[in-house]
Amino acid sequence: MIDLRTYLFTVTYIAILVNTVIALYGIFVRPNILKKIIALSIFGDCTFVYAIIIGFRKAEPYPEIPIMITQQPSQEYIEHFVAKAVDPVPPALVLTGVVIGLAVMLFLIFLSIQTYRLFGTLDIRKIVKMRG
Amino acid sequence: MSDLYSLTPYVVLAVSALASTIAVYLAVTEKDLIKAVLYSAIQSTFYALIFYLLVVPDIVLVYIPVAVGLLPAILIIAVKKTEKYEDVGGVPRSTSIIVLLSVTVFTLIAGYLLVVSHAITFDVFPSPDARLLAKWFLATTLWWNRLFSSMSPEAVTAIVWDYRGLDTYFETSVMYLAIIGALAIARYLDIPRKEYREDVMGMSIIGKMSAKIIVPMIIIVAISIALHGHLTPGGGFQGGVTGAVTVSLLIFIFSVYFATRFFKINIAILLRIIGLAGIILSATIVAIIGFLIGQPAYIFQNQPKIIAQIGLPYEIGGNLISGTLLLFNTSEFLAVFMGFAILFLLLSIPEENVLEVIKGEVE
Numbered sequence: 241m242i243d244l245r246t247y248l249f250t251v252t253y254i255a256i257l258v259n260t261v262i263a264l265y266g267i268f269v270r271p272n273i274l275k276k277i278i279a280l281s282i283f284g285d286c287t288f289v290y291a292i293i294i295g296f297r298k299a300e301p302y303p304e305i306p307i308m309i310t311q312q313p314s315q316e317y318i319e320h321f322v323a324k325a326v327d328p329v330p331p332a333l334v335l336t337g338v339v340i341g342l343a344v345m346l347f348l349i350f351l352s353i354q355t356y357r358l359f360g361t362l363d364i365r366k367i368v369k370m371r372g
Numbered sequence: 373m374s375d376l377y378s379l380t381p382y383v384v385l386a387v388s389a390l391a392s393t394i395a396v397y398l399a400v401t402e403k404d405l406i407k408a409v410l411y412s413a414i415q416s417t418f419y420a421l422i423f424y425l426l427v428v429p430d431i432v433l434v435y436i437p438v439a440v441g442l443l444p445a446i447l448i449i450a451v452k453k454t455e456k457y458e459d460v461g462g463v464p465r466s467t468s469i470i471v472l473l474s475v476t477v478f479t480l481i482a483g484y485l486l487v488v489s490h491a492i493t494f495d496v497f498p499s500p501d502a503r504l505l506a507k508w509f510l511a512t513t514l515w516w517n518r519l520f521s522s523m524s525p526e527a528v529t530a531i532v533w534d535y536r537g538l539d540t541y542f543e544t545s546v547m548y549l550a551i552i553g554a555l556a557i558a559r560y561l562d563i564p565r566k567e568y569r570e571d572v573m574g575m576s577i578i579g580k581m582s583a584k585i586i587v588p589m590i591i592i593v594a595i596s597i598a599l600h601g602h603l604t605p606g607g608g609f610q611g612g613v614t615g616a617v618t619v620s621l622l623i624f625i626f627s628v629y630f631a632t633r634f635f636k637i638n639i640a641i642l643l644r645i646i647g648l649a650g651i652i653l654s655a656t657i658v659a660i661i662g663f664l665i666g667q668p669a670y671i672f673q674n675q676p677k678i679i680a681q682i683g684l685p686y687e688i689g690g691n692l693i694s695g696t697l698l699l700f701n702t703s704e705f706l707a708v709f710m711g712f713a714i715l716f717l718l719l720s721i722p723e724e725n726v727l728e729v730i731k732g733e734v735e
Contacts (some may be wrong), residue, residue: 245498257394260482264642272458285415293486318515326502328527330534331430331431334670335434346719350718365462
């Protein structure tokens with residue numbers, strides 16, 4: 241007997257996998273550079289969701305945030321916290337990943353605008369054929 | 373009834389994931405690039421909901437300003453400066469089918485490896501247990517024994533700036549290099565000196581008035597998120613990107629000439645350097661103190677360790693400050709905020725001024 245929550249969580253996981261497929265397809269096939277950047281940002285977001293999914297856990301009734309709500313925790317509270325809270329390592333990795341991803345994405349947008357200024361087009365097939 | 377109550381978050385999770393799939397499909401297949409950007413913003417909204425339901429409030433706070441606010445705004449500026457429509461004629465059908473098949477195979481293999489690496493079966497998919505490392509971090513983040521703890525109730529900020537501080541240091545340097553690259557591309561450009569005129573520039577009076585009310589509030593919320601980063605969800609990164617939203621609001625609703633009254637590029641660069649210097653200082657402050665009083669200490673040390681018995685105080689007058697975490701969050705707030713302010717100001721330079729400069733440079 242499969243748990244209904246497991247079923248719904250698997251649906252989420254497979255939907256994110258489908259998103260990854262569509263985003264990678266967009267990166268490889270669509271010719272416009274800005275469209276490639278949009279697809280790349282979607283692909284990055286899917287990767288972040290995977291990382292968070294690894295840290296998720298099943299707890300009754302629902303897992304807690306990895307942040308203590310008291311400043312003088314007792315031993316019982318710490319045991320309860322460790323048994324219920326989600327993994328704090330993937331959020332710490334994704335947190336910096338999102339901000340650095342934005343900075344790198346903005347640098348790519350700068351490069352593509354400069355490409356348009358110099359070549360007059362953003363179609364990757366035309367840019368490849370040009371010289372100089 | 374209680375069954376239904378515990379099931380609700382999972383139902384919302386699955387529904388928002390399926391809705392985000394529709395938004396991704398529309399974003400990738402749309403030919404009008406402005407619409408594609410808006411569809412990707414809708415996808416980001418659903419992803420923010422997914423992050424919220426996966427109980428990671430830190431990521432929600434950083435993801436909403438980045439993926440719903442800043443990235444679509446920048447992409448719309450870029451689309452307005454370049455081509456508005458995408459020409460997809462001439463892509464052979466066989467090519468797209470081959471690419472789709474290989475991408476699907478790659479994703480399935482990657483997804484299978486992910487499940488295997490989680491060391492669980494589909495029978496108990498969100499595993500009820502956490503990894504040993506996660507349990508160690510959760511148990512020691514605020515503990516009676518200072519020698520093993522970082523004395524902060526916020527486990528994520530503790531990992532970002534204490535347990536794994538060196539990782540974050542080098543990731544900050546990646547952001548530093550990306551902004552340096554953008555500055556190098558725009559090295560001869562400057563925002564033209566022009567007076568801001570209320571009646572001809574920007575949006576209508578309604579937008580301007582509401583922006584005047586909202587912008588100070590956003591800045592206060594950003595500072596609050598950054599300074600309480602060691603106590604509540606948030607920190608330097610989240611506060612910085614939230615603050616950067618104000619620059620984009622000023623540019624979009626008023627104009628770039630109005631925004632330069634508050635954010636000048638050179639001053640922004642100076643403040644960003646101060647923020648980066650603050651990060652380096654916070655990383656080495658315990659080592660400097662140890663050097664001065666002649667005791668062993670590490671870089672990125674926060675609380676005393678067994679063989680390095682010095683550290684910063686974790687509370688001042690009963691207020692928890694968690695040693696270096698407060699200093700790190702303040703400096704990172706300044707660095708991220710000003711870094712994105714620089715990028716926004718550079719992107720909003722009018723195109724005719726840029727073309728003049730580039731023409732002179734090519735000839």
